[in-house]
Amino acid sequence: MTGLKQVNQQLWLDAVPLCDIAQQYSTPCYAYSQSIIEKNFGNYQNALNNQPHLICFAVKANSNIAILQTLARLGAGFDIVSVGELERVLIAGGKAEKVVFSGVGKTADEMRRALEVGIHCFNVESEAELCLLDQTAGDMGLIAPVSMRVNPDVDAGTHPYIATGLKESKFGITIDCAEDTYARAAAMSHVRVLGIDCHIGSQITEVAPFIEALGHLTALVDRLALKGIELEHIDIGGGLGVRYRDECPPSIEDYLQPILEQFKSRSETLILEPGRSITADAGVLITRVQYLKNNGEKHFAMIDAAMNDILRPALYEAWMDIKPVEANTTATAIEYDIVGPVCESTDVLGRNRSLAIGAGDLLCICDAGAYGFSMSSNYNSRPRPAEVMVDGREVHLIRARESLADLTRGEHLLPERKAP
Numbered sequence: 001m002t003g004l005k006q007v008n009q010q011l012w013l014d015a016v017p018l019c020d021i022a023q024q025y026s027t028p029c030y031a032y033s034q035s036i037i038e039k040n041f042g043n044y045q046n047a048l049n050n051q052p053h054l055i056c057f058a059v060k061a062n063s064n065i066a067i068l069q070t071l072a073r074l075g076a077g078f079d080i081v082s083v084g085e086l087e088r089v090l091i092a093g094g095k096a097e098k099v100v101f102s103g104v105g106k107t108a109d110e111m112r113r114a115l116e117v118g119i120h121c122f123n124v125e126s127e128a129e130l131c132l133l134d135q136t137a138g139d140m141g142l143i144a145p146v147s148m149r150v151n152p153d154v155d156a157g158t159h160p161y162i163a164t165g166l167k168e169s170k171f172g173i174t175i176d177c178a179e180d181t182y183a184r185a186a187a188m189s190h191v192r193v194l195g196i197d198c199h200i201g202s203q204i205t206e207v208a209p210f211i212e213a214l215g216h217l218t219a220l221v222d223r224l225a226l227k228g229i230e231l232e233h234i235d236i237g238g239g240l241g242v243r244y245r246d247e248c249p250p251s252i253e254d255y256l257q258p259i260l261e262q263f264k265s266r267s268e269t270l271i272l273e274p275g276r277s278i279t280a281d282a283g284v285l286i287t288r289v290q291y292l293k294n295n296g297e298k299h300f301a302m303i304d305a306a307m308n309d310i311l312r313p314a315l316y317e318a319w320m321d322i323k324p325v326e327a328n329t330t331a332t333a334i335e336y337d338i339v340g341p342v343c344e345s346t347d348v349l350g351r352n353r354s355l356a357i358g359a360g361d362l363l364c365i366c367d368a369g370a371y372g373f374s375m376s377s378n379y380n381s382r383p384r385p386a387e388v389m390v391d392g393r394e395v396h397l398i399r400a401r402e403s404l405a406d407l408t409r410g411e412h413l414l415p416e417r418k419a420p
């Protein structure tokens, strides 16, 4: 058995009690299950068995090099949005030729590095970027492989902060202008037109928006073919949602089945860029209750994790399940707001949660394996948590807890002021 489970009134991740992890590595601490990551990636691979494909894990969802290594070992490609993510992929043993480079603001330096190592393609998001890429590749005497990120103007039905496929979004090239952009790219001497891509948003819990977007893409691909521009791949991005509370996203298989249906009559390679659906349910954030208090109106549980460690509730009003790590048999259940120590009113990890807890108890914030640590910061000068990987019975430290000295690394005091 793998995953998060209840064993004798305790929460375990795979074969390891979470309280053992807290004891050894202290709190707050991120813990990931290697087997769940492997299972999720395997579900993509199995469903795509008969279809030429490349699964590019979206590095921004979880960028720890041990996570990337786990996926690289399974043959994953990677979707990156910065040269920093590219270096992580290379350190983790990922192959440059399986990397796609997304993002609206790539710099010439980033392009140079990606050209130097030979990535699969640049997912170009504007004509200005296309021109800079042509010039940069030209300066290096290279040809840049490109895909145009088109904005298919579909409503993904997700939180506005994570919807990216509508006309008013900053991402991609408006689909109506894309034909012109392709024509211009085809005429450039240092780019090679390879594919098309889109990414309509994140935490999408229905299949219909993906199919709608794919329909717009394939129609454009067919129009381009008539003009003599033949594409080799279609990249439909990431965005498949997971269950945090009561959402009912399709399984990976049910999400892919209708997409594969569309590809039956096509020859292009299918590229996917899943992030959340690979790592979200593989991770937890273990935290300890520091104090309880009651202000007359409300009960609060102050925990040692905060919005700097896990930003989703504060940034997206996201609901994340919070469970006791061990049953507390002496406490009675009360509704608490679970809050962190950061000096912001939005530092609430969970509202109105009925929990039987006491000070000193451990809590587990569930499904924290995507957009958890990767969005963390040092706000309020808080060292970032440790990260560990659970592999069956074994626990490996994959990122040490930051020290107080780490907080000021790279900072400099000003020189002495000269006496007046």
Ligand SMILES: *Cc1c(COP(=O)(O)O)cnc(C)c1O
Binding pocket: 058, 060, 061, 079, 102, 103, 199, 201, 202, 203, 237, 238, 239, 240, 273, 274, 275, 276, 277, 370
């Ligand atoms: C964030 C992002 C993804 C991954 O999205 P998930 O919802 O985590 O699957 C894929 N592609 C692009 C371009 C992204 O920006």
